[in-house]
Amino acid sequence: MAISLGIYSNGNASSKTVTADFVADFLASSSNGVSNQTRYFFKFSTGAKHSDNTAIGVKVVEGLDDLALNHEKQSAQNTANNYSDIRSMVVDYMYDLIHGHTEGQYLTSVRAQLPMKFSR
Numbered sequence: 401m402a403i404s405l406g407i408y409s410n411g412n413a414s415s416k417t418v419t420a421d422f423v424a425d426f427l428a429s430s431s432n433g434v435s436n437q438t439r440y441f442f443k444f445s446t447g448a449k450h451s452d453n454t455a456i457g458v459k460v461v462e463g464l465d466d467l468a469l470n471h472e473k474q475s476a477q478n479t480a481n482n483y484s485d486i487r488s489m490v491v492d493y494m495y496d497l498i499h500g501h502t503e504g505q506y507l508t509s510v511r512a513q514l515p516m517k518f519s520r
Contacts, residue, residue: 409518
């Protein structure tokens with residue numbers, strides 16, 4: 401089940417779409433002491449580009465502790481707290497895709513990411 405999120409820029413009279421998709425990966429294995437596991441993922445994808453016209457890559461999130469800034473901090477605020485729910489995780493990842501971030505933002509080891517391009 402996917403959620404399609406539309407973003408509209410008043411300043412540029414332009415819209416972009418990001419899809420947040422729920423993905424499940426099933427692992428059935430008993431080798432090396434690994435038991436049967438089910439892992440859940442959230443995949444963020446978009447046809448939008450960064451402000452320098454480069455493609456925005458797919459982001460895969462493994463859980464509510466997988467914070468947007470290199471697993472270290474949330475993007476919208478300077479906190480290392482896990483997301484409290486799926487909604488807050490989706491909102492923070494959307495914030496990060498739209499606004500980007502500077503290298504080392506909030507004293508993390510994250511690389512710079514340009515904002516989403518809305519101009520033509």
